[in-house]
Amino acid sequence: MVYEPPAIYGIIGNPVAHSLSPVMHNAAFKALKVNAVYKLFPLADRQELKLFMEDLKEADNPIFGLNVTVPYKEDVLQYLDSIDPLADKMGAVNTLVIDHQRKIHGFNTDGPGFLSHLADINFDLSGKRVAILGAGGTARAIISVLCMLPQGPKSITLYNRSRANAQALVEEVGKKIKTGIVTIVDDIQGLNIELADLLINTTNVGMKESDPLLIDPGFLHKDMLVYDVIYMPRETKLLAQARLKKARTVNGLGMLFFQGVLAFWHWSDVELDERVKKVMRKSLEEVNHGS
Numbered sequence: 001m002v003y004e005p006p007a008i009y010g011i012i013g014n015p016v017a018h019s020l021s022p023v024m025h026n027a028a029f030k031a032l033k034v035n036a037v038y039k040l041f042p043l044a045d046r047q048e049l050k051l052f053m054e055d056l057k058e059a060d061n062p063i064f065g066l067n068v069t070v071p072y073k074e075d076v077l078q079y080l081d082s083i084d085p086l087a088d089k090m091g092a093v094n095t096l097v098i099d100h101q102r103k104i105h106g107f108n109t110d111g112p113g114f115l116s117h118l119a120d121i122n123f124d125l126s127g128k129r130v131a132i133l134g135a136g137g138t139a140r141a142i143i144s145v146l147c148m149l150p151q152g153p154k155s156i157t158l159y160n161r162s163r164a165n166a167q168a169l170v171e172e173v174g175k176k177i178k179t180g181i182v183t184i185v186d187d188i189q190g191l192n193i194e195l196a197d198l199l200i201n202t203t204n205v206g207m208k209e210s211d212p213l214l215i216d217p218g219f220l221h222k223d224m225l226v227y228d229v230i231y232m233p234r235e236t237k238l239l240a241q242a243r244l245k246k247a248r249t250v251n252g253l254g255m256l257f258f259q260g261v262l263a264f265w266h267w268s269d270v271e272l273d274e275r276v277k278k279v280m281r282k283s284l285e286e287v288n289h290g291s
């Protein structure tokens with residue numbers, strides 16, 4: 001038998017050690033009996049990113065697909081040979097496909113992954129009032145897709161600790177996507193959580209035990225969905241308070257799963273069957289169970 005080295009996939013970013021993507025993608029490779037492995041590629045700075053991306057072009061490089069995470073989702077744009085129209089509109093890429101000519105193609109599956117998760121839990125966004133906490137990369141992906149939906153939300157209120165970052169996000173996204181439904185508010189009260197159908201936390205706040213609750217839980221109510229993009233811990237303080245108020249709650253594990261399924265589809269050009277998706281989801285839930 002001739003030894004065939006495995007095709008390499010992986011995630012680039014800083015940090016990447018905490019990523020659950022290897023668990024999910026390696027489970028899929030195993031289930032499909034594909035000779036491939038998904039690895040972590042920590043890149044300390046932009047210089048390391050530059051060298052890594054240049055090396056990706058080399059004919060003998062065995063890497064055929066990558067995820068991109070913070071802080072490089074925008075930095076990788078300059079190294080692409082082509083960009084998917086959605087990723088271009090969003091101005092950020094989280095998935096790279098490297099073809100056999102070593103051309104690099106960029107996609108974004110974060111926003112679509114979020115929408116797929118909402119569809120999976122049967123949450124209909126049309127005409128809804130959405131309140132968003134945070135204006136980083138995840139907020140950018142979510143706001144972009146929400147604003148592009150033909151039958152999307154009625155309104156989006158956006159609060160961020162640094163107003164200037166929220167302003168910059170809306171201005172940048174607004175260059176290619178209509179953002180007329182988005183209103184930036186100056187304080188948390190301005191989010192009008194008591195009237196919202198969907199509250200999304202896109203900040204890092206809630207990952208640490210010592211993190212504060214950013215909102216007044218008195219405004220949470222039973223007719224809303226509270227979505228926290230954090231998946232570790234499985235139940236943040238925000239989700240725990242929302243559960244006490246009988247709101248519907250959901251963490252970010254589903255978004256992670258669906259963005260991964262969509263990335264895999266870009267790499268393989270094959271839609272994953274339900275059996276493999278189940279294996280991927282189970283692998284994530286098992287790893288996340290203790291948190």
Ligand SMILES: NC(=O)c1ccc[n+]([C@@H]2O[C@H](COP(=O)([O-])OP(=O)(O)OC[C@H]3O[C@@H](n4cnc5c(N)ncnc54)[C@H](OP(=O)(O)O)[C@@H]3O)[C@@H](O)[C@H]2O)c1
Nearest residue numbers: 134135136137138139161162165202203204229252255256
């Ligand atoms: N479920 C998934 O698939 C998925 C995917 C991607 C990311 N995530 C999670 O999403 C979270 C955010 O990631 P990101 O890539 O969007 O990060 P990011 O680009 O660094 O943005 C972080 C956001 O959190 C805000 N923030 C940070 N610390 C804060 C504090 N102490 N008080 C108030 N606001 C604070 C920042 O506000 P300023 O602008 O004021 O700094 C910014 O709006 C992380 O927990 C990440 O793990 C989940």
